[in-house]
Amino acid sequence: MSKDQEFEEFAVLRTPHLYRTAWLLCGDAHRAEDLVQDTLAKVYVRWTRKLGRRLENPAGYAHTALVHTWIDHQRRRSSHERPVGELPEQGTPDGDPSLRLSLAAALDALDPMDRAVLVLRYLDDVSVAEVADRLGVSPGAVRNRSMRALSRIRDVLGTSLPDLLIP
């Protein structure tokens, strides 16, 4: 199997999870799709590199690349987003749009790093130590950011949090 075929196989399996993470980071379908494609592009370049070792943990590498790419986008977004001729169509909502809307609004209130910590820990189920390693911060900072993010989420959602937590 060629490297391209190997990558495609990996990407097809991993993209749904990457997209869920991207959606929670971006809060909308179009930006999430863009983020996933940028991430896959980076992993593709690394995967098909002729020199150097093979990726030991491609899934972890992909998720780290996704979060870093998103943080980088966040830093630069306000300064160079490009105008478009027409507004893109809204993505077709799946499942429970009101739940996602409430959650997206709450996540938007978070500092980007706090949001990344929250998503990595609670969606991707990554340990504190690994989140710290992926984001280049200390485990203590991850715990602090995690607590701050949860507190902020509670503040923003207010009394609706218990409702949202009930399936």
Added chain:
Amino acid sequence: MTNHQEPGVQDLLHRATGDLSPDVETLVAGGIARGRTRRQRRRVGTAIASVAAVGVIGAGAVVVPQLFGDASTPARGARGADENRQVASAPEVRAQRALIPTDQMEAVVRRLLPAGLAVTGLSVRFDRADPKSPAHRINFTVDGASVSIYIDQYNPQWRLDKGYEPITIDSECAQSSSCEQADDGSYLRKESRVPQWGEGMGPANQVSNDASFWGVDGYRFYSMALNTGAEKGSGGIVAVEPPLTSEQLATIISSDLWYR
């Protein structure tokens, strides 16, 4: 598995996203296409750097196309505002000067602004949101309209190694017919536009004057003046035009006063 203090939140995130159904085939195809473009750009950039390193710049025009054939991305010329221009990488960093301390930036901004403006809320923040690429963020209002300046570093190899978005001039200038290279190798882009934040986040009739500067000291500056009180969301239209023109912003961000 982790031992979360908030299992309900974990469940909430899973429920909110569990039924999302992306078009996997399209996303993977798009990712591979972008990856191939990215890989090709890196190869072209490496080839150009190698050619430049041995001082055979004249040969580059011959060698690079032969390396990649007709279908490859050409290494287009960098100078001028020709819309066909493409630049393979950021300016070469030469004799990098250090930025002035953060606590001196407010004074520099005030000194560089045109006289007589009603400036309020001027703040300078050293933002570590991205721990491996900290940046300065400067925000203020002029007659109630938002102005921001953002400063960080561009293009070190580790950005690629760490999975960061590589910062190249062509990713910015390719979208603008107003990006030009100065004699010292730096690049300057000036334009006016209608910002598009998406999802109805920006007020109607919002306009922006922008200027970006990639200096040979390795720093990139973005600046943006809006006719609204804030970049997005609240703030509302406060004037027909932003308080500073792209030319004025360009003068500010390309000043030598930013360096020690």
